[in-house]
Amino acid sequence: MKDDHSHDLHPPKGEVTPLPGTMPSLDGTLDEDSLHTPLEAAVGEADLRAAEDAEQVKGNSLWNDAWRRLLKNKLAVFGMVVVAIITLASLLGPLVIKNITGITPDYIPGEAALLKSFPPFTAPDGSFSWKHPMGTDNQGRDLLARVLQGGQISLMVGIISTLVSLLIGVGYGAVAGYLGGRIDNVMMRLVDVLYSLPYIILVIVLLAMFRSQTARGQLILLFVALGSVSWLTMARIVRGQVLSLKNQEFVLAARATGVSTPRIIFRHIVPNTLGPVIVYATLTIPTVMLTEAFLSFLGFGVQAPLASWGSLATDGIANIAIFPWQLIFPGVTMALTLFSLNFLGDGLRDALDPQMRKF
Amino acid sequence: MPVLQNMLRFIIRRLLVTVPTILIVITITWGLIRLAPGNFYTSEKPLPAAIEKNITEKYGLNLPWHVQYRRTMWNILRHLDFGNSLKYEGQSVNGIIARSLPVSATIGVLAYLLALLVGITFGSIAALKQNSRWDYGSMALAMVGISIPNFVLGPILVLIFSLSFYWLPPSRWAAFPSRNLILPVITLSAIYMAYIARLTRAGMLEVLRSDYIRTARSKGLSERQVVLRHALRGGLMPVVSFTGPALAFLLTGTVVVERLFALPGLGNYFIQAALNRDEPLIIGIVAFIAITLLTMNLLVDIAYAYLDPRIRY
Numbered sequence: 001m002k003d004d005h006s007h008d009l010h011p012p013k014g015e016v017t018p019l020p021g022t023m024p025s026l027d028g029t030l031d032e033d034s035l036h037t038p039l040e041a042a043v044g045e046a047d048l049r050a051a052e053d054a055e056q057v058k059g060n061s062l063w064n065d066a067w068r069r070l071l072k073n074k075l076a077v078f079g080m081v082v083v084a085i086i087t088l089a090s091l092l093g094p095l096v097i098k099n100i101t102g103i104t105p106d107y108i109p110g111e112a113a114l115l116k117s118f119p120p121f122t123a124p125d126g127s128f129s130w131k132h133p134m135g136t137d138n139q140g141r142d143l144l145a146r147v148l149q150g151g152q153i154s155l156m157v158g159i160i161s162t163l164v165s166l167l168i169g170v171g172y173g174a175v176a177g178y179l180g181g182r183i184d185n186v187m188m189r190l191v192d193v194l195y196s197l198p199y200i201i202l203v204i205v206l207l208a209m210f211r212s213q214t215a216r217g218q219l220i221l222l223f224v225a226l227g228s229v230s231w232l233t234m235a236r237i238v239r240g241q242v243l244s245l246k247n248q249e250f251v252l253a254a255r256a257t258g259v260s261t262p263r264i265i266f267r268h269i270v271p272n273t274l275g276p277v278i279v280y281a282t283l284t285i286p287t288v289m290l291t292e293a294f295l296s297f298l299g300f301g302v303q304a305p306l307a308s309w310g311s312l313a314t315d316g317i318a319n320i321a322i323f324p325w326q327l328i329f330p331g332v333t334m335a336l337t338l339f340s341l342n343f344l345g346d347g348l349r350d351a352l353d354p355q356m357r358k359f
Numbered sequence: 360m361p362v363l364q365n366m367l368r369f370i371i372r373r374l375l376v377t378v379p380t381i382l383i384v385i386t387i388t389w390g391l392i393r394l395a396p397g398n399f400y401t402s403e404k405p406l407p408a409a410i411e412k413n414i415t416e417k418y419g420l421n422l423p424w425h426v427q428y429r430r431t432m433w434n435i436l437r438h439l440d441f442g443n444s445l446k447y448e449g450q451s452v453n454g455i456i457a458r459s460l461p462v463s464a465t466i467g468v469l470a471y472l473l474a475l476l477v478g479i480t481f482g483s484i485a486a487l488k489q490n491s492r493w494d495y496g497s498m499a500l501a502m503v504g505i506s507i508p509n510f511v512l513g514p515i516l517v518l519i520f521s522l523s524f525y526w527l528p529p530s531r532w533a534a535f536p537s538r539n540l541i542l543p544v545i546t547l548s549a550i551y552m553a554y555i556a557r558l559t560r561a562g563m564l565e566v567l568r569s570d571y572i573r574t575a576r577s578k579g580l581s582e583r584q585v586v587l588r589h590a591l592r593g594g595l596m597p598v599v600s601f602t603g604p605a606l607a608f609l610l611t612g613t614v615v616v617e618r619l620f621a622l623p624g625l626g627n628y629f630i631q632a633a634l635n636r637d638e639p640l641i642i643g644i645v646a647f648i649a650i651t652l653l654t655m656n657l658l659v660d661i662a663y664a665y666l667d668p669r670i671r672y
Contacts, residue, residue, distance in 0.1 A: 192376075198384070200611045202388065202645075205391050294510070299634070316514075317510065317619075320522070324518055334508065335506045335507045338505075
């Protein structure tokens with residue numbers, strides 16, 4: 001151990017000026033050291049020194065490293081590209097279609113002859129046409145526009161519910177982990193109990209009982225229901241991280257300089273748990289989307305006039321024998337998105353947290 | 360026998376948590392049903408005031424809430440009696456559960472066995488031939504299995520095997536050895552196959568690098584013996600611990616499959632009950648599911664301790 005590790009924890013007064021959002025610097029040599037992440041903590045001091053020396057030369061941060069590792073993973077890159085394309089298409093697609101053909105997702109043709117389900121790339125007279133690449137549904141609405149608009153809802157449910165679960169889970173886990181002792185014990189026991197509940201069953205009861213009359217109300221209910229049942233694992237992960245972080249020197253330093261407890265938790269510790277949190281959040285999105293689809297299938301999810309991939313696919317099931325494209329296009333789009341998100345999540349895990357890697 | 364004693368203490372400690380948990384589940388369900396606006400008869404035509412009064416009196420809905428709550432809980436705790444269904448008149452909740460359980464259980468058990476068989480086989484092959492074509496192939500397939508919602512997979516299978524080739528019946532229940540079960544069971548098991556294959560692969564890879572496998576190999580055991588006798592036991596630990604969550608998943612899966620294939624199972628009744636606001640039936644099924652789930656989790660933990668000598672309670 002060299003000298004710079006035997007820093008005294010009682011610096012002369014006046015030298016310590018904790019900047020917002022940064023770790024307090026004790027004796028000037030600690031700046032780099034203080035930015036410990038769980039990753040680096042596991043690597044060991046010697047390696048860390050070596051890594052830091054290398055950092056000085058190449059200027060690679062942890063995030064840069066992770067990004068490079070991610071780009072090496074072909075499946076993760078594939079996932080990232082597909083997710084980006086589908087997200088962009090969902091956001092911009094309906095507008096583009098409106099500008100090209102003048103069709104909106106809710107457009108129902110005025111002619112009686114057009115009020116039926118046409119196969120993909122087919123004009124009403126049976127000839128080839130670019131107008132409806134995914135065909136139309138029973139009311140003659142363009143399926144492509146509807147699938148893209150459904151994507152907006154599905155992705156929104158996935159992302160917002162995950163954010164809700166992130167907020168609860170990170171807050172809960174960080175507080176439990178940092179306070180420790182009896183409070184931690186009680187809080188985590190509660191999580192254990194909640195873990196063993198048959199959630200989905202309770203969510204169904206909740207959604208069935210409090211069915212909203214408006215589609216928007218139902219959507220908000222869905223965010224809350226899905227978010228409030230998927231934060232448990234997040235809380236456990238964050239708590240574990242916080243437990244390993246809270247006894248490190250930068251926390252001690254922050255405490256020594258009189259930073260308040262909430263501030264230590266949320267400004268100093270939580271930012272250092274970001275890696276695992278991002279990984280788990282990425283894997284939560286597809287899970288939530290799948291749950292939303294499941295609820296929509298049962299009739300408790302997104303309600304008309306709004307549509308998600310799940311509710312579009314459900315509408316398609318009724319017509320599977322005659323108009324299979326009504327199920328296949330929304331179903332496959334959704335499966336492809338979930339597939340890509342899962343690969344992206346796995347890739348992020350390997351890149352950000354090599355320790356969690358399963359070979 | 361300190362081991363046995365510890366185990367016993369562990370089981371008792373778990374039961375002390377399990378029983379209140381079940382009561383909490385029932386209470387939450389009861390509360391959700393009561394807090395929601397409306398009532399079980401509000402889906403029908405508006406009723407004349409006199410009839411409505413009769414209904415509320417018959418079902419005790421005019422009593423204070425705590426009296427109703429106590430009455431419900433007392434019947435459940437004392438007699439394990441959930442009362443009669445409000446919608447299926449004259450039918451007891453216990454009777455409906457007893458009738459529909461075999462349907463769900465048959466589908467669920469068959470699906471899980473199929474998933475174990477296929478998942479462990481492919482997962483082991485993927486681990487033994489890591490980074491080969493087999494490995495990538497089965498893992499990609501597993502990811503597809505995880506990503507396709509079962510209510511999309513089911514109708515596609517029906518479209519292919521029933522509506523195009525006319526090989527298998529598209530729906531309807533028939534008792535165990537029946538062609539009717541093939542499509543529902545495959546639909547239900549797809550996602551578990553995928554999870555189990557991934558878990559087996561991860562577990563096996565970890566075990567195959569461990570010291571005791573090296574010892575087994577260096578003793579000169581055949582590869583077959585090393586894998587079947589030594590590696591699988593350790594490598595399947597993640598699969599064992601997955602059984603708990605899998606049961607919870609299996610429940611949601613059976614709900615979908617039962618609705619898709621029109622099977623008269625527990626899940627189908629549950630959804631119907633939720634839509635009808637059939638309070639006794641909802642509470643009965645929720646309680647039954649909670650009890651099953653928590654008991655299974657306990658059994659899984661015990662099995663885990665038995666299989667992995669490193670775990671001591």
